[in-house]
Amino acid sequence: MEETVNQIVRLLQGDYGLSKRAVALLLLQGDEEIFALVEEKDGKETAELIKQILREVKGGGERSPLYRITMVRQRFSEYIAGKVIEEVETKPITISDRLNDLLIHPLWGTLFLLVLLYFGFYQFVGVFAAGTLVELLEDKIFGNYILPPIERFFNWLIPWALLRGLFVGEYGIFTLGIRYAIALLLPIVTAFFLVFSLVEDSGYFPRLALLVDRLFKKIGLSGRAVIPMVLGFGCDTMATLVTRILETRRERIIATLLLALAIPCSAQLGVMMATVSKVKGGILVWALFVFSVFLLIGYLTSRLLPGEKPRFFIEVVPLRVPKLDNVLVKTWTRLQWYLLEVTPLFILASVLIWLGQITHIFDLIIAALSYPVQWVGLPKEVATVILFGFFRRDYGAAGLLDMVEKGAIGGIDLVTTAIILTLFVPCIAQFLMMVREHGWLIAAKIAGFIFPFAFLCGYIARQLLLLLSQFGLFG
Amino acid sequence: MGKSDKIVRQKRSIGARIAEWWNRQKSRSYEAEPQRRVALVGSPNVGKSLIFNRLTGVYVTVSNYPGTTVEVFRGRTYIEGVLYEIIDTPGMYSLFPSSEEERVARRLLMEERPDIVVHVVDAKNLERMLPLTLQLIEADLPVVVALNMMDEAAKFGIKIDTELLADILCVPIVSVVATTGKGIEELRRVIHATASDSSLDQIRPEFGRDSQPDSKAAAR
Numbered sequence A: 001m002e003e004t005v006n007q008i009v010r011l012l013q014g015d016y017g018l019s020k021r022a023v024a025l026l027l028l029q030g031d032e033e034i035f036a037l038v039e040e041k042d043g044k045e046t047a048e049l050i051k052q053i054l055r056e057v058k059g060g061g062e063r064s065p066l067y068r069i070t071m072v073r074q075r076f077s078e079y080i081a082g083k084v085i086e087e088v089e090t091k092p093i094t095i096s097d098r099l100n101d102l103l104i105h106p107l108w109g110t111l112f113l114l115v116l117l118y119f120g121f122y123q124f125v126g127v128f129a130a131g132t133l134v135e136l137l138e139d140k141i142f143g144n145y146i147l148p149p150i151e152r153f154f155n156w157l158i159p160w161a162l163l164r165g166l167f168v169g170e171y172g173i174f175t176l177g178i179r180y181a182i183a184l185l186l187p188i189v190t191a192f193f194l195v196f197s198l199v200e201d202s203g204y205f206p207r208l209a210l211l212v213d214r215l216f217k218k219i220g221l222s223g224r225a226v227i228p229m230v231l232g233f234g235c236d237t238m239a240t241l242v243t244r245i246l247e248t249r250r251e252r253i254i255a256t257l258l259l260a261l262a263i264p265c266s267a268q269l270g271v272m273m274a275t276v277s278k279v280k281g282g283i284l285v286w287a288l289f290v291f292s293v294f295l296l297i298g299y300l301t302s303r304l305l306p307g308e309k310p311r312f313f314i315e316v317v318p319l320r321v322p323k324l325d326n327v328l329v330k331t332w333t334r335l336q337w338y339l340l341e342v343t344p345l346f347i348l349a350s351v352l353i354w355l356g357q358i359t360h361i362f363d364l365i366i367a368a369l370s371y372p373v374q375w376v377g378l379p380k381e382v383a384t385v386i387l388f389g390f391f392r393r394d395y396g397a398a399g400l401l402d403m404v405e406k407g408a409i410g411g412i413d414l415v416t417t418a419i420i421l422t423l424f425v426p427c428i429a430q431f432l433m434m435v436r437e438h439g440w441l442i443a444a445k446i447a448g449f450i451f452p453f454a455f456l457c458g459y460i461a462r463q464l465l466l467l468l469s470q471f472g473l474f475g
Numbered sequence B: 001m002g003k004s005d006k007i008v009r010q011k012r013s014i015g016a017r018i019a020e021w022w023n024r025q026k027s028r029s030y031e032a033e034p035q036r037r038v039a040l041v042g043s044p045n046v047g048k049s050l051i052f053n054r055l056t057g058v059y060v061t062v063s064n065y066p067g068t069t070v071e072v073f074r075g076r077t078y079i080e081g082v083l084y085e086i087i088d089t090p091g092m093y094s095l096f097p098s099s100e101e102e103r104v105a106r107r108l109l110m111e112e113r114p115d116i117v118v119h120v121v122d123a124k125n126l127e128r129m130l131p132l133t134l135q136l137i138e139a140d141l142p143v144v145v146a147l148n149m150m151d152e153a154a155k156f157g158i159k160i161d162t163e164l165l166a167d168i169l170c171v172p173i174v175s176v177v178a179t180t181g182k183g184i185e186e187l188r189r190v191i192h193a194t195a196s197d198s199s200l201d202q203i204r205p206e207f208g209r210d211s212q213p214d215s216k217a218a219a220r
Helices: A002-011 A020-028 A032-059 A065-084 A095-104 A106-157 A161-168 A173-202 A205-218 A223-232 A236-245 A249-262 A266-276 A282-304 A324-359 A361-376 A382-391 A393-405 A411-423 A428-470 B014-027 B048-056 B100-112 B123-138 B150-155 B162-169 B184-196 B207-219
Strands: A085-087 B036-041 B073-079 B082-088 B116-122 B143-148 B158-160 B173-175
Touching: A002 A020, A002 A032, A020 A032, A020 A065, A020 B123, A065 A085, A065 B123, A065 B162, A095 A106, A095 A205, A106 A161, A106 A173, A106 A205, A106 A266, A106 A393, A161 A173, A161 A324, A173 A266, A173 A324, A173 A393, A223 A236, A223 A249, A236 A249, A236 A428, A236 B100, A249 A282, A249 A411, A249 A428, A266 A282, A266 A393, A266 A411, A282 A411, A282 A428, A324 A361, A324 A382, A324 A393, A361 A382, A361 A428, A382 A393, A382 A411, A393 A411, A411 A428, B036 B048, B036 B100, B036 B184, B048 B073, B048 B082, B048 B116, B048 B184, B073 B184, B082 B184, B116 B123, B116 B184, B123 B143, B123 B150, B123 B158, B143 B162, B143 B184, B150 B158, B162 B173, B173 B184
Parallel strands: B036 B082, B036 B116, B116 B143, B143 B173
Antiparallel strands: A085 B158, B073 B082
């Protein structure tokens, strides 16, 4: 083998940024990217010669070079480690070991997850933040102290009702955009990020990954895919980028589709939970339905998309008591990032809608959207919320929550709309990320599938709920 | 894979430009050009991002979760008046990549030619981390090893003879605890000393020649 390496080293002339020896070893291991580089830097002839050498090695009948090189390195590492490491004492079974076993146990682990979801997310985010805090901010502070003076100011400043509408009208920058961002979304998202960062810092997520690995394997995804999925609950755009850690293209496309379709990001998750919590049992129906869609689509795509079966792989990090400053800094950066991203977009949406209203394009779009909305069986007003949803899922969700608070929607219609919104592509940023990672064609295909599919699911959900309500089980 | 492979350089879609702009906003571009480049490499979840934060003061999301850094992050710092660019890379297990993030990390090493490559190592799992150290040395990269999580290793009852390790590998070894910032000053000092010592370029031992007999002996 040493002789082969030297042979290849002698053939290499180009500058690779790595030693020639390293390049030769990578070639021996069958690295195609490096081979392409050799063709580029040392010409086709040299590459051809090297290919011949490699073929001879492969024909040698012994174990593959990849295996042998890895083994030599492994042994050498063991040898060094043996020399320099001094184990002072054998490690005792710690509490964290026991806790670890508990968390990945199918029964206890699932129970823990449910408890975490109920107290951490439903009670704290859904009930406390989205109920109590939002009420305080929206009704009391915004409704009584902030908006009235702003409205008075603009009434005084701008005499033309048309222009005034841009700032304080029905869809105005202050009355809608800023109000949604600060009064509705901020408290919910803050609470969610706090819990999320706390759980993340404890090292719980890899255990969760181990726990759901079996389920994921069934739908054709490796346990590693849980990482982007879980991150997706934080931000789908980042998670779409993180799908890069998946090994095969097939896994990446399935994960990207699932992220776009069935994983609501934190901002939406909080608002969605808050919204569907207004109906008795709504949160359960909503969660079950969206999760079933997730499983079904994951299963079907893994059947349709050919490719090698994934293998499980994950690094399990140590469990530790979350560090408060770490959690706070993380919550703060996420919050900052969220507001920076969301506020300009909401303002832009207000401007676009204002322009649309002047040119009557807005009415046209609403009229067009009300067809599928009415086909599903929902009231016409929902079309506006759906339009909001095109900008961002949480913008739509905020609009929906606004409708609920005004008493304009409720019961089955509310849950159905929430389901349709959840299944939408989360936001423009994520769509652009899909384009960046997979190209226009695949991104367009994914979006083209998701929009009609979301309405179809809404239709099915509504029919199911109507059926349930006939038996007195819902609504 | 074809298309996605080339994203890093060739393909510049709108999304890529937005992301790049965003990263630049995050890491605040400075006026001066950096004089030297330092790349942080290592397996996922060994604390590269935290060390990056400690070195540059630029905040990158740090998670107790493997595989969180997929993009390359850049920050800057002055060490004894010299402006260094610090590059945080996605995790890699080996120079021979098996996933997109490892490919991104390797391409960075090959194309950007950093002046120093800091291999961040989890001291608890030294044995599992050494193969990459060996590969980096073998590739003639200017390696400095940062033994991170020495505190956790101590808790597990693991003691590491860093001097002996430095003697065997012929590269500088620095013990650090990134979570508390212990050893970071020493790391900065060693980075600067190693990068400034031009004589090292000539006498850095060819790993293959020096240690090959040893590795063969070990293999047998």
